[in-house]
Amino acid sequence: MKIAVIHGQAHKKNTFKVTQLLLQKLNCSEDNIVEINVNKVSPCCGCAQCIMKGESFCPHYEQISSIIKTIDESDVIILDSPNYCMGMTGQLKSFCDHLAYRWMSHRPVDMRSKIGVAISTTAGTGASKTTKQITEQMIWWSVGRVYQIAFTIGSFSIEEASKGKLQKLDKNINKIAKNINKRVGNSKPCFKTRFYFKMMAIMQNRMPWNQVETDYWKSQGWIK
Numbered sequence: 091m092k093i094a095v096i097h098g099q100a101h102k103k104n105t106f107k108v109t110q111l112l113l114q115k116l117n118c119s120e121d122n123i124v125e126i127n128v129n130k131v132s133p134c135c136g137c138a139q140c141i142m143k144g145e146s147f148c149p150h151y152e153q154i155s156s157i158i159k160t161i162d163e164s165d166v167i168i169l170d171s172p173n174y175c176m177g178m179t180g181q182l183k184s185f186c187d188h189l190a191y192r193w194m195s196h197r198p199v200d201m202r203s204k205i206g207v208a209i210s211t212t213a214g215t216g217a218s219k220t221t222k223q224i225t226e227q228m229i230w231w232s233v234g235r236v237y238q239i240a241f242t243i244g245s246f247s248i249e250e251a252s253k254g255k256l257q258k259l260d261k262n263i264n265k266i267a268k269n270i271n272k273r274v275g276n277s278k279p280c281f282k283t284r285f286y287f288k289m290m291a292i293m294q295n296r297m298p299w300n301q302v303e304t305d306y307w308k309s310q311g312w313i314k
């Protein structure tokens with residue numbers, strides 16, 4: 091299995107450590123894991139050229155194309171972010187904005203056989219809100235199945251988390267790792283991904299609005 095880890099933060103603290111706990115339990119050699127942080131990716135400037143014309147027209151194409159290549163070459167995509175003010179970090183959201191052209195509503199690159207994992211930690215509240223936001227992004231990229239690890243530490247440092255909380259986290263990580271190890275290579279998309287994909291195919295067929303998208307959907311054989 092190949093794994094792409096997209097860190098929504100450059101530092102290696104609570105969230106990074108939770109991600110490492112999962113990586114240790116996946117049947118994957120270190121050589122097949124690529125970890126990237128998106129801190130240096132410029133924010134989307136809103137030109138919409140990626141959607142209207144093609145991704146290579148993005149002024150930041152060179153910054154993001156290698157990250158996207160890593161994602162495309164992976165079976166498992168892990169996105170992590172600490173909870174900042176009830177959501178993912180601005181850096182991770184900025185990166186996700188650059189993938190708008192790949193949403194199923196535009197020109198999805200087929201990720202239905204891939205598995206995603208959304209990971210977040212928080213001091214008091216908001217980790218599950220953050221993993222839900224990250225999951226939503228991946229589902230719209232067409233990722234077939236997304237697992238969530240949301241850890242409420244009860245402190246600012248994971249080293250201070252209670253034994254009970256750490257045991258619960260370990261149990262959750264074990265369960266998810268087991269599922270991923272079992273499913274990788276033969277993962278079927280969940281209902282939400284399948285449903286959205288179908289709806290978007292109907293939309294592209296009946297309400298074409300951008301020739302670039304219509305041509306793309308036809309070239310993939312998804313519409314006639």
Ligand SMILES: Cc1cc2nc3c(=O)[nH]c(=O)nc-3n(C[C@H](O)[C@H](O)[C@H](O)COP(=O)(O)O)c2cc1C
Nearest residue numbers: 103104105172173174175176211212213214215246
């Ligand atoms: C800018 C910022 C915003 C935060 N917002 C929240 C918040 O809304 N709720 C909360 O419980 N903790 C919040 N925290 C705490 C972090 O979510 C928590 O410490 C997290 O585990 C940090 O992960 P990290 O060590 O990977 O950076 C915030 C921390 C920072 C730096």
